[in-house]
Amino acid sequence: MIDILSYLLLVVGIVFWFWGTFQLLSRQSVLVKLHGLSVSDTLGSMIMLVALLLKIPREWPLLLLGLICLVLWNTMLGYVLAYTSSDRSEHD
Amino acid sequence: MTETYVYFIVALLPLSALMLVLQVNPLHALVIRGLLGAIAALVDAVLGAADVALTEALVGTMLSVTLYAIAVRSSLVLRFGVLTDNKDDGELFHLLRNICRQYHLRFKLISYPDQESLEAALRNKEIQAFAHEQDTNYHTITRVKRLYEILETELSPSITSLTYQNLTNSVEKH
Amino acid sequence: MNGILIAMIITLLIPLYTGFYHDEIWEKMLAFATISCKTAMMILVISVLRDDWMIGVVAIIVLSVGNAGLMLLAHLIKRLDEEKI
CATH class of the missing domain: 1.20.58 (Methane Monooxygenase Hydroxylase; Chain G, domain 1)
Structure with missing residues (x-):
């Protein structure tokens, strides 16, 4: 039961990855692409980490550390990239 | 594996x-x-x-x-000296920006109050080249040989005359 | 599990392609950001697959270090762009 659930979550994470990464191919502004990527990279990766946590609960400290790292750093990186890339286009 | x-x-x-x-x-x-x-x-x-x-x-x-x-x-920057009163106008700077983009350099205009400080800046290696108005035309002086070669092929004499100034023995060629 | 890893490799190919073909520096930075996150996740999945703690620790360190390096690089490139204007 847990095994099936973890596989399902992994597949959902992959679907999120695909959905966010395909926005890179569209001809939109950098900020729209950044939004798609932050959804895929944060949410998709978090779902996959939860799936791995269900699969091997024995390694929970490591996976929990990964989860916290991912949430904190990826949101911060999203803000930094949005700030640095949009500031330039205001000057143009 | x-x-x-x-x-x-x-x-x-x-x-x-x-x-x-x-x-x-x-x-x-x-x-x-x-x-x-x-x-x-x-x-x-x-x-x-x-x-x-x-x-x-x-x-x-x-x-x-x-x-x-x-x-x-x-490292990859061209510092270009110019007099304060003719800063950032005219065809020359537009062309220079385009040349710099072509060679992946960054173009940076630095303004100086008078002719003497421009020449002093070139001697002290603060800038790589400068331009000043002569009659109706611009006159560009550079101390970098490679830059002289690039500008010679890219800039037409109707826009600016060009001089290479060798700083090592400080002989001016006109 | 093998199929999931193959799917992850295919998602990795998309940012590689955009990083190569777009001529804008921020597009390349986006591709770099997503690839550094995706590779760290792949290392983590492989560590769970092989039941290897050592690789898992490396994955977590790569995840946080890659993000930190990206922030530094983004600020440097922003300063470069400001000087150009």
């Missing part, structure tokens, strides 16, 4: 290395270098070398890319 995905992951490494080699802009090449470092760390981890992967991530992706970004920032 005989799983099929290992072959696919290892195949990503020459692909990204080829991408890195084909870049022409040094700044873009730096970003792709970081990308190559990330993939190299992945390959190292897949093949079981955890310590090498850690070193590649720390040195290859973070340290070397940051240091090279600072090196590119401080």
Whole structure:
């Protein structure tokens, strides 16, 4: 039961990855692409980490550390990239 | 070690290395270098070398890319001196910007109050070239041989006359 | 599990392609950001697959270090762009 659930979550994470990464191919502004990527990279990766946590609960400290790292750093990186890339286009 | 995905992951490494080699802009090449470092760390981890992967991530992706970004920032720039009253107008600066973009240089205008301070700045190597108005035309003086060659082919004499000033023996050729 | 890893490799190919073909520096930075996150996740999945703690620790360190390096690089490139204007 847990095994099936973890596989399902992994597949959902992959679907999120695909959905966010395909926005890179569209001809939109950098900020729209950044939004798609932050959804895929944060949410998709978090779902996959939860799936791995269900699969091997024995390694929970490591996976929990990964989860916290991912949430904190990826949101911060999203803000930094949005700030640095949009500031330039205001000057143009 | 005989799983099929290992072959696919290892195949990503020459692909990204080829991408890195084909870049022409040094700044873009730096970003792709970081990308190559990330993939190299992945390959190292897949093949079981955890310590090498850690070193590649720390040195290859973070340290070397940051240091090279600072090196590119401080070296690839053309500092162009100009008098304060004719700053940033006219066809010459527009053309110079275009030439700099073509050669992946950054163009930086620095204004000086009078002719003497312009020449002093060129002598002290604060700027690579400067332009001042002569009659109706511009007159550009540079101290870099390569820059003189580039500007000679790109700029027509109707816009500016061009002089190369050799600072080592300070003989002016007109 | 093998199929999931193959799918992850295919998602990795998309940012590689955009990083190569777009000529804008921020597009390349986006590709770099997503690849550094995706490779770290792949290392983590492989570590769970092989039941290897050592690779898992490396994955977590790569995840946080890659993000930190990206922030540094983004600020440096922003300073470069400001000087150009």
